[in-house]
Amino acid sequence: MSALKIAGKEFDSRLFVGTGKFASNALMARAIAASGSQMVTVALRRVDIENENDDMLAAIDQTKYQLLPNTSGARDAAEAVRLSRLARAASGIAWVKLEVTPDPYYLLPDGQETLKAAEILVKDGFIVLPYINADPILAKKLQDVGCATVMPLASPIGSNQGMKTKASIEIIIEQATVPVVVDAGLGAPSHAAEAMEMGADAVLVNTAIAAANDPVEIAKAFKMATQAGRIAYETGLASKSTTASASSPLTGFLRNE
Amino acid sequence: MTTIVSANIQSILSKKQLDNNRECWEIALQTVTAEQVRRELASPAGKFSLERLVTLLSPAAEPFLETMAQQAHALTIQRFGKTIQLYAPLYVSNVCINSCRYCGYNKTTQIDRTRLTIEQAVSDAAVIAGEGFRHLLLVSGEDTQFVSPDYLCELASKLKEKFSSLSIEIYAMSQAEYAQLFNAGIDGVTLYQETYDRDVYADYHLAGPKADYDGRLDAPDRFASAGMRRIGLGFLLGLTDWRIETLAMAEHASCLIKKYWRSQISFSFPRICPATSVQSQWPHLVSDTNMVQMMLALRLCFADAGIVLSTRETPEFRDNLMNLCVTRLSAGSKTNPGGYASEKTAAEQFEVADSRSPEEVARIIRSHGYEAVWKDWDVSFNKLG
Numbered sequence: 001m002s003a004l005k006i007a008g009k010e011f012d013s014r015l016f017v018g019t020g021k022f023a024s025n026a027l028m029a030r031a032i033a034a035s036g037s038q039m040v041t042v043a044l045r046r047v048d049i050e051n052e053n054d055d056m057l058a059a060i061d062q063t064k065y066q067l068l069p070n071t072s073g074a075r076d077a078a079e080a081v082r083l084s085r086l087a088r089a090a091s092g093i094a095w096v097k098l099e100v101t102p103d104p105y106y107l108l109p110d111g112q113e114t115l116k117a118a119e120i121l122v123k124d125g126f127i128v129l130p131y132i133n134a135d136p137i138l139a140k141k142l143q144d145v146g147c148a149t150v151m152p153l154a155s156p157i158g159s160n161q162g163m164k165t166k167a168s169i170e171i172i173i174e175q176a177t178v179p180v181v182v183d184a185g186l187g188a189p190s191h192a193a194e195a196m197e198m199g200a201d202a203v204l205v206n207t208a209i210a211a212a213n214d215p216v217e218i219a220k221a222f223k224m225a226t227q228a229g230r231i232a233y234e235t236g237l238a239s240k241s242t243t244a245s246a247s248s249p250l251t252g253f254l255r256n257e
Numbered sequence: 258m259t260t261i262v263s264a265n266i267q268s269i270l271s272k273k274q275l276d277n278n279r280e281c282w283e284i285a286l287q288t289v290t291a292e293q294v295r296r297e298l299a300s301p302a303g304k305f306s307l308e309r310l311v312t313l314l315s316p317a318a319e320p321f322l323e324t325m326a327q328q329a330h331a332l333t334i335q336r337f338g339k340t341i342q343l344y345a346p347l348y349v350s351n352v353c354i355n356s357c358r359y360c361g362y363n364k365t366t367q368i369d370r371t372r373l374t375i376e377q378a379v380s381d382a383a384v385i386a387g388e389g390f391r392h393l394l395l396v397s398g399e400d401t402q403f404v405s406p407d408y409l410c411e412l413a414s415k416l417k418e419k420f421s422s423l424s425i426e427i428y429a430m431s432q433a434e435y436a437q438l439f440n441a442g443i444d445g446v447t448l449y450q451e452t453y454d455r456d457v458y459a460d461y462h463l464a465g466p467k468a469d470y471d472g473r474l475d476a477p478d479r480f481a482s483a484g485m486r487r488i489g490l491g492f493l494l495g496l497t498d499w500r501i502e503t504l505a506m507a508e509h510a511s512c513l514i515k516k517y518w519r520s521q522i523s524f525s526f527p528r529i530c531p532a533t534s535v536q537s538q539w540p541h542l543v544s545d546t547n548m549v550q551m552m553l554a555l556r557l558c559f560a561d562a563g564i565v566l567s568t569r570e571t572p573e574f575r576d577n578l579m580n581l582c583v584t585r586l587s588a589g590s591k592t593n594p595g596g597y598a599s600e601k602t603a604a605e606q607f608e609v610a611d612s613r614s615p616e617e618v619a620r621i622i623r624s625h626g627y628e629a630v631w632k633d634w635d636v637s638f639n640k641l642g
Binding site: 020021022023024025043044045046047048073074075079082083086087102103104105158159160207210211 | 334335336337338339340421486514518519520521560561623626627628630632633634635637638
């Protein structure tokens with residue numbers, strides 16, 4: 001399995017994990033370890049980014065994981081940019097998962113504001129990983145302004161519905177020149193495997209791990225599924241056929257010749 | 258201010274409509290069958306329709322509370338995770354120009370009246386911050402002279418250092434005043450209609466600005482227009498039929514959600530509590546079972562609404578509700594101004610039933626398998642943060 005490269009940094013794991021919704025920070029730490037992930041996103045609203053002893057940050061070993069602060073809760077570009085800048089000033093981390101989600105119910109991303117914020121942040125030296133609807137044109141525009149990845153959603157965040165936007169994600173993967181990380185809505189390891197088999201460069205999972213009965217075991221399952229999907233993609237699947245190939249109902253008579 | 262949504266709400270909840278609705282809703286509630294409840298519980302949880310809410314609030318749904326609880330529990334964990342957020346109220350004044358028959362701050366009541374200066378309020382807030390809280394709710398009687406928008410803005414500017422989120426639960430204001438507060442970093446408002454029944458409202462709100470039913474009903478429209486991110490709704494449980502009130506509140510919420518789609522709705526469940534010089538007999542007291550049914554029915558119609566529980570409720574009841582669908586709890590509350598930093602006791606708005614310390618409540622939350630979340634917002638979102 002090849003390594004994933006984002007903004008010049010290599011990652012052996014292609015599973016990104018979120019940190020919200022866990023029953024405790026200790027459990028979160030164990031689940032992250034079991035996931036094998038090297039990229040961990042945290043909501044800036046949830047942590048005191050300048051405080052090393054913050055209960056959540058203290059549970060994430062930053063020597064092992066790339067911390068990916070996210071702007072969850074931002075209603076527009078201005079809020080996301082302000083939050084990102086203050087967080088970088090306090091923590092020195094230039095990576096940002098850009099989330100502009102003005103609707104607090106489905107948390108769907110605002111493409112227009114995301115593009116506006118991405119442009120400003122990239123110019124400002126940030127490594128920007130934007131969370132977007134599965135919109136191939138928007139993905140191209142974000143790529144053009146210098147985003148390090150694009151992160152289209154599989155289905156609404158936290159919904160565990162799986163690859164509802166599959167047809168559009170296929171187009172994004174086909175056209176992208178930056179890594180495509182399928183984010184949001186992956187509810188089962190099989191969903192992650194499906195995204196990876198399609199050629200996604202990575203997947204991000206939070207709710208499906210954090211809200212599971214046993215987050216540690218499920219994290220392991222997602223790790224395996226992500227790897228399985230990637231290996232299958234790199235190796236290539238056997239071609240599909242709509243019929244079984246053993247019998248030849250139409251031409252079988254020829255064998256009697 | 259008249260806007261489309263307030264027109265909608267006004268027409269839905271206008272006297273004529275509400276009277277018509279009440280009759281219709283009463284009949285509907287009584288005629289729901291067990292089979293209808295079963296059918297409703299077999300459909301996907303979390304989406305609002307009036308028919309669905311009528312079904313789940315009906316007496317016929319009472320035998321299904323366990324199934325409703327299982328669904329509400331699962332939906333809450335899916336949407337909010339295994340977390341419960343903690344907040345604390347800070348009472349800044351118990352002076353009030355209203356005369357509400359259920360309230361300990363009623364202007365005709367002889368109690369010790371206290372107003373906190375900015376410095377005193379900051380001292381109380383420091384105690385609250387020291388307990389770990391980052392979400393603060395500023396509460397006051399309708400003390401327009403002292404607790405003015407300027408007072409609140411000045412206080413907000415001093416509190417932003419210590420708190421991640423500032424909300425208010427005070428008297429209804431104008432849109433311009435709400436905008437002034439929003440720009441100062443206050444981004445949530447809780448305002449209870451108390452009752453959606455105009456006649457009952459008039460009966461309980463005898464004098465003062467709060468006696469204006471429409472002015473109050475319109476207030477969420479004004480503060481949501483001003484940009485407020487969090488809209489807290491509720492009615493006082495005990496004034497009139499809780500089922501009808503819940504339907505009216507849900508209609509109100511549904512209108513607000515559609516128009517102010519950037520703001521998040523939460524529901525609170527203030528049950529009438531004993532207070533100084535307040536009558537102790539109420540015609541429509543709400544039992545624990547009723548309250549649980551109300552919470553579950555709302556959750557099963559509003560997947561992402563905050564469900565807030567204060568220290569009005571007993572420790573046992575609060576502990577049990579943690580596992581159902583509650584997302585936000587207050588703890589260690591003092592409902593008398595200055596109650597955190599000073600031993601001197603001003604009159605409380607109501608008697609706190611759960612007097613456990615915040616750390617103790619956090620420990621109980623953790624023992625239920627939830628993370629006690631102290632911070633889930635950041636002042637940097639706001640312009641002046």
